[in-house]
Amino acid sequence: MKNDMTDLIDDLKWRGLISQTTDEKELREALKKPITLYLGTDPTAPSIHVGNLVVLLVLRRFQLAGHHTLPLIGGATGLVGDPSGKNDERTLNTTEVVEQWVNRMTKQLSKFMDFETKQNPAKMVNNLDWTAPMSAIEFLRDIGKHFSVNQMLNKDSVSTRLEKDGISYTEFSYQVLQSMDYLELYRSYNCTLQIGGSDQWGNITAGLDLIRRAEGGSAHALTVPLLTKADGSKFGKTAGGAVWIDPEMTSPYAFFQYWLNSDDKDVIKFIKVFSFKSRAEIEALEKTHNENPGAREAHRELARELTALVHSPEIAVRVEAAARALFGQGDINELDEATLASALAELPRTQVKSGEEIPTWVDLLAATGVVDSKSAARRIVKEGGAYLNNEKIEGEDFRLEKLHFLCGKYAVLRKGKRDLAAVELI
């Protein structure tokens, strides 16, 4: 584990990972020695996605720099709902659902932190542990008394909502719950820094106020800017929705492709944010990229590193090989069975039994899931966007034959330029 805690802030700044901090001088001073910090993530979905990853990797950077990290799961706050950055009140999820998500996220978060290291192992905490046992009376007397409603109303997350459709008491209380977390961790772990997305500034500073009032203590805050894309669209979203960490929800292949297809104008920014490469390495990549963006060296490195981190180095190698093998360059018929099989392993697929009649072209496309319906499949075929083994097929009723199965086993379907699927003959 490298130990460069003196220039951590500089590094984060260079990577564009700092939006706001409390007094920077003091923070830098504090960071000269190992401190304890936390990052909270609420279970609002069955998986974390690449958007959550931005801050999570900042937490990892802190750990790598020798600090003590407390990844926090919002088992309690997830039941209440954070109004920050939301235009509308959220419908509450059932406790069972949230509990399930907590379990899944706990597992996922563990991937990015080191719990084994001797010097500064990460410690997972769940705010339900100290929130659930508290009574309403305790809450109002011990915590509520430190909060001024006037100040609470002034928080961005609340005031925007007051101007719109209003806010429930439940979500209004969110900032108090999050503040309790910071106070609790300050007390039991001497946690003196909370990090989060820039939309969390209000919630985090509410916690600082609470620590000051309840304990007379002082602590720090650091927020990470919202990651934006050059074309103005939302980072981390595709047609199919968010890019998830869970391989069941976003296949490792699709995950790799997401990064590989990054806009040229974004790729260096993304590398700074997500990669653990050194500044020198990144600057070298930037140079390569500017000289020949078409080669997409930077894209490839980004995709490789993240897929390896989120899934595994083995999977990263496999999906990249799949892309290379299947993407037109070179004759797909030349591939040997082993390469083909591993290339297709991460793709959506359908099977057809030998001996039985093979479905028509349109039915087959629909069966693999590269298109949503048969109508969509027909449309794609009509528009000339359906390919079999890299050859355009324009007949809706076309049927595959034995000879179309590469190595006697696999057929590669493609919709458009980059949507691949496999048909396996069994």
Place this chain on the structure above:
RNA sequence: GGCGGGUUGCCCGAGCGGCCAAUGGGAGGGGACUGUAAAUCCCCCGGCUCUGCCUUCGAAGGUUCAAAUCCUUCACCCGCCA
């Protein structure tokens, strides 16, 4: 509690008895150009056993030859008044 306004396809938002699977924009998809990029241009964008049929316009009933459009009830949202 009273009065008024609203709920339309992924999102925003027209339509206000037949010409409505429903204008327009955005998002999304295919093609051309390229580099599995961006920009641009063309096309598409509910489903199906596809010259037709089926299901959609908050929910359930009703009026009518015919309803997203009219009536009734219910649910939710937003205003104003109490």
